Amino acid sequence: MKFGLSADQAWAILCRHSKEEIEPLRLQELLRDKDRVSALVAVYNTSFEPSSRNDEDDDDDDANQPKEEHRMLVVDLSRQRMTIDTISHLLRFAMAKKLKQYILQLAWGRNNRKSSIRTDEIHQQAQHERPRQFSHEDYIGRSEKISSANVSSIYAEAAPSLPSMHLALRVPHGGVMLLEDGTNALAAIHREWDRLERLSDSMRRGQLRGATGSMIRDVILIGRGTSQTALQFVYTALLKDERAVSATRFGLVEPTAVRIRRNLTGAPNPITIQGRTLRFLTTIDPIASAALVADLDPASTLVISLALNGNEETGLATKTIKTWLLQSLGSMRRADQILSKHMLLVTGNDRIVSVINKPERIHIVPEHSRCEAFTTFSPAGLLPLSIVFGWPLVKEFVQGAHNMDKHFIETNPRHNLPVLLALTDIWNEILLGASARVIAPLTEAFASYPKFVAALESQTCCRQVERRSDQPLCSSVIIDAALDGSLDRTLYQSSARMNTEIVMALDSQLLFNTGRILGHNQKEDIQSVHDKFVCSWFAHADELALGSQRPGQSDTGNLAESPGPNTASSTGDVGEGNRPNLLLMTGKLDAFACGQLVVLAEHRALVKAFLLGLDPFVQEPGSSLRMYRTDLVKEELQELYMFDADSNGDGDGEKGDERLNISSMTLLRHYATLTRHRASE
16 A cells, blocks of 8 residues: 555545546446455454343342353445455545544543643553553553553644544443543443433332332433434334343233233233333424324323433423323322423533422433434433333443444454445445435334434534535435335436445344244244345345346356346346445344444444544534524514404515515415414314
């Protein structure tokens, strides 16, 4: 690899490489090169020790102690329109942009590299240590391991501190990450973990109940943004995991009335007890709120409001659900008693914290980690998950996240999964002109993954630091290919250039997810159907890359016999191929893997934003950009409501707000007229 190139020179080489060397090539040719295929498949193997199977019980039987489990992540780039040289050119560009220093920055967070407190502490505790290479063990703050020689090199390479220190949110106990004032940021984070564990354990054991004495069974999370969509992905995925589903039922018993009725009628014992549920309210639409709570019992429902920066829309949605709780439970109880038992607040707004006199009902997002896209591992994400699934599984979720952090920080960029994926995105979206990235979740467990990635990259990969006409920008448009294959024809035959990302878990826990409903009598038939389903995943990837295959034709294009009369090729209905796609596979989609995947997506977005000069550290969701205009329209609507009813909304004598579009004004008048008529009926 050449050294000393500037970022502009490296980019120019990439542009020339894409036009002169890659554009004439087809994937059918590239896939014949076995060495290339092997080199473009990246595998990350790791192991971890899960929480005890009976962690929430008081049983310390050695038979129930956890055993080390192995996990695997695979990124298959062999069906991308790139060569080994392409990877080398992309890495050269990344190194010219000083990506390694940026990753080091992320690892240290807001630690002030020039702080005398930090320097003195390290020198005092490690002055006799032998110099060694900087590693992630240093990052998590085991300062007694850092040599004095390393300190100088670390400080020399690091750039000024970043506005986010979110990697600290998943660092395990025993570490030290100092803030600029010398405070250990991890101390407060770990105290919050202990608090969340006590709270969730009390609720799940029935020691902390609702206002009527009912156990908490359902959780409503009110909020919007990336952390909300990340939780939707994690929750959907864990509903297909055997351990997680079992954890949702911990402490719950069959309702007395149901048990008595079943005994009187002689009905058989239930197969399972309905576990705890997590529901999401991301809009202020009252219709959505009503639908969300329609089948919930307010006596066993906990409401968590996520107001990172005091977002007004979140407040309005919270007010709607608060009204539902008070009307349903308030006939014999004071409002403050109900709210103290059924509502919690997670916020990063210090003003809100200062005016609420119930600190035990508030969970605060640390000031150093309030960038909206990276709050999943703050109380905003861990609180609802710990109540529904229990703290042991949340620990594994955090373990998986920290494991991916270590991989990101310690691994060479050539084998670094987030770096490779980010570089592939830049290659496709800028140099090859892909209009979008299509994410195909081929199993139910991944159904919410595209929505999460879309929210994350929308928040992190759009805002420019400096506006330059010559600066390349990623489209950051994510399309959900859905589970039913409804977009397959578009993917195979559309003239639009799109890069497809196929996500899957090799172990889908088939018997658990089917046996509960379909029974075990048809196990062989179910396995046979599932085998064909799995084969369709790889067929999907190869169809995109190679095009429609004729009978007797291998994927290398050698035709042994002519197509039959009923084949797609004989009718002209064929896929042309040469459509790049990649496979993102995990061995088993459990809490640990969910943590890995969430952080993988975070680091991928961060690297992409950094290389393209974008600002990923935004505190408010994108919807905040329209808040001022929303207030303008609301003011005009109020004036229309107050206008003389004799005008019938025809606009006579109405000047209207000149700051509003005349089209919006006209339609708003129709809406106001309709609403007045509805109210008078």
